Amino acid sequence: MVHGKWGARPIGADRWDFGLWAPDASDVAVDLAGAARPAQAAGDGWWQLETEAAAGDAYRWLIDGAAYPDPAARAQVGDVHGPSRLVDPSTFAWQAQWAGRPWHEAVVYELHLGTFTDEGTLAAARGQLVRLCELGVTMIELMPLAQFDGERGWGYDGVLPYAPHPAYGTPDDLRAFVDAAHGLGMGVLLDVVYNHFGPSGNYLGAWNEAFFHVDRTSLWGQGIAFETPAVREFFLANAVYWLEEYRFDGLRLDAVHAIEDRSGRHFLDELGDRVRGLEWDRQIHLVTEDERNLARYFTARAPFDATWNDDWHHAVHCLLTGEDESYYAPFAVDPVGDMATALADGYVEQGQPRPAGTLRGERSGHLPRTAFVNFTGNHDQVGNRARGERLHQLAPDRHAIRVVTALTLLSPFVPMLFMGDEFLTDAPFQFFADFSGDLAEAVRKGRAAEFAGFSSFSGEVPDPIARETFLASKIRAPDRPEQRAHEQFVHGLLTLRASHVVPLIARNPNPVATVRREGATIEARWSFEPGTLHVRACLGGPAGHFEPLAGPILQLAAASSPFAFSAAVTPE
Template sequence: MLHFPRSWGAEPLGDGRWLFGIWAPSVAEVAVRVGGSDTPLQRQPDGFWRGEAAGEPGAEYGFVLDGSVRPDPAARAQAGDVHGPSLLLDPRGFRWDQPWAGRSWEEAVIYELHIGTFTEEGTFAAAARRLRDLAKLGITAIELLPVGQFTGRHGWGYDGVLPYAPHRNYGSPDDLKALIAAAQDHGIMVLLDVVYNHFGPDGAYLHAYAPEFFDTQRHTPWGAGIDYSGPPVRAFFIENALYWLTEYRLDGLRLDATDQIEDPSEPELLVELAQRVRAADLGRPIHLTTEDNRNITRLHEPEAELYTAEWNDDYHHAIHCLLTGEDEAYYAPYAADPMADLCLALECGYVEQGQPRPGTEKLRGESSAHLPWPSFINFNQNHDQTGNRALGERLTALAEDAPLQVAHALLLCAPFTPLLFMGEEEGSRAPFLFFADFHGDLAEALRKGRAKEFAGFKGFAERAPDPLDPATRDASRPFAESGSARAAEWRELTARLLALRAGGIVPLLKSGRAGDPVVTRMGERALRAEWPFVAGRLIVTARFGPDAGMEADVMEADVPLRAPDLGFETEECGFAVWVEV
């Protein structure tokens, strides 16, 4: 019976009565239509329109603006697509059978998944049926790509226009809650990717309700920027965060592209949102994470108690360039010496920390070596870095398995927070392509925009699959090779690595940092890293390929005189990890 009362939208009062609220400061008349009956709302001094009306849960409703009916931008559910009526939904109707105390961030092994392609059915219910296998493997958190309702049947979710309503094609709100309850019953945390930096191009009726919601003088890659300085606008997003965390009992949120949330207020939206979440005291650890291209640290300083962790693209770029040799577009600065960049990421978190970088004149970032290691979310693959390629190739399709498995082991054994992209646990080579379900002029604009994006990558634009073809979505399901000997080998390696992480590395992380790391480059393609903790030391050695310039055998150099806790080696590649307590 979890309920978060909001200032936006429809709130149950009991006995079949509802309180409706919508911010429309420039509209002359507003009513709410429930089941065909209109009730005028009263204008408030702050530009909100409010009033009560009767209705049964499941009834269709919408707001009438100067004679035109529009869906509720804060609807908990829709009757159909983003243009149609909303549904009255009382969140107190769902029963959470088991209590949930959450998990600490040091235990997090994140598994990013897209509901629409994670299973053949593409539903919340189908995803719930796969959770037992993830828990047995050692996954402790799943992160869902955005589920707020968007145009069409399928898409990534980043073009959402109704951020309070789970996408209808995935299932009902109760289906999503059942998925979360099932995950937590298996000991798995659930994080949700939320988009507070823009709305999608179709069905964003906030433009009609309140043009004041937007800053027409500031433009983003997705159109007019949002004016975060107004209290109703801030409430829309802060309430959204608290709504998901309260009514859906989520363990945390991933805030998409926070570098695009420009707000001159004091405190800025990002700070106030985190402060409000921390003040809510939901009875379990809440983990807020960010994706921020600026490489800043102020939101993640431990004393600030704001955000738990940051997606670390720098780590990905170094690994990607090291294993593939790619040097085009944004990979260019990392291609100059990817091993040096990888060593820097293992030592400091960010690679770009405000220093000059090859191939770019723009300085980015600031010193990050002082931040706790788990505050960096590292990954070898994710939806962005795979799906934003014209052909959607995973790293597993671009490099050989031997160095890939070294990179896999390094990711899962380093003291940073690891993130796996669905299928990565078994070495999936299926692409993850960009896809959407737009029509007409919007579809054509999308095709042209995607072609322009790949102008910096030779030959890719001409070969890119049509993002509007359902076959593009179907090709993005990750488990085509499940059941093969290769998939079984990858899964066995993943299970071994995660068992070691849970039993040996997590206790070190929980004990706290006890000094600075020592990361030594052992040659062109080899390294040794040591991280000191209160409870002991974590040491890894990694060799990514043949290395004529290697100073010593990286598998033997200056390590304790005992067998590694886990290790493997081929003729050219090798990995070993020691946990000393």
């Protein structure tokens, strides 16, 4: 019988089952406490060992005489280069009685654990959960936790996809964070990276050439052999692992357009079906990031709930900053028109000819409004700038920021806030890593070269390896009246969303949208049958008279700004 399982799992009192796929190996053992215990060939390249051990014990795989960390380690003793540690998830005492939250209630808050608090730990972040709950957040999204080389980084260079990064805390610290969020009525999503491994500490290729394609590469490294069953299982089991052992409420799948799979059934389809085919005691949500603007994954019967909608961000960003380089170019031609399209259909780019020669995407007007996660900032759009400036640091009109924030949070799409934006933090979010030697120098040079041709990014790029770059990205706490006022403004918007917008979406996630654009003014009406959400926004142009809607739940206008907003709801 083929074993087919990765990693080490407890199977009884002080008994563990170890599994590894090493089709090229002739001799495999597990080193426990300095003693080599031989594994047995279990068919199709799998090796298996059942033996006595205890939670907390250190171990390594011995593959043809060389020692390696377990690629499916649930924790490491230290860094990614050393031995792994056995973890028993059953010893944690869960407290919250939690059945999850439906996706139409989602207000997502993306955070990076290392910069969310001064301490940069799960324990410290847990102390901020009450504030997020009171703000109106219903779903926290953690940037990737898979262990990477060094202490600090964004998390997208992980090499041990099953091991929480130890700089943030222990596995039980992560469980305590999720448990505390559930106790407050908030779900937790985890950002997972299945399209590549980081550049330091990935030993799979050293003893398992079949895990990768020798003739395929992505932007981030050697292509993964998703056509191979054991390789697929490594990632499929990982998705289920986070949901089962840590009780996450769902996953955000990073850059799925970079998952190259030429098999008859794409890995993404199998992942969705695997998760949906299991019985859960709570609602589970799957969200993608996909540059292709595909539609088929988000129809009513598809396995995925939503996708990040960069189109909305790009149109808003171009409107408020005037930037027009690189991927902003098509959205800088008519950002108000693009925002009107997004309010009507979700995506802006739906396969139609566009300025700057772009041709991308599929028709999306038939999809549920909740299939689109809209935002005015996230880790990519902020952190991939040379100096990591946020939208409110680039746009001089504070009232304009309020208007686009209201439009984002009160429209029927799923809104997402990037940590600190709710109170106009002074901190940037810069790119940082903790590599050394030649790799560190390569990252420095690559980062500088990336922005050399951008006129809007002229000047010195912060050193991504310097600890100061990491420290500068900590969001701190609101300490000025302006910051506290904006946080209260966001709280008010989310209160209005919960009381007026969410009940409409609950009845009908596919409202009939009617969007009209006249100059710089957009008027959008979503008929939910019953009930209607109606918004009117003036998005620049010459200052003039703005006619608010009758019976508004919110009205924003300022004599000093050409931006204005009004929203009204007709109840059922």
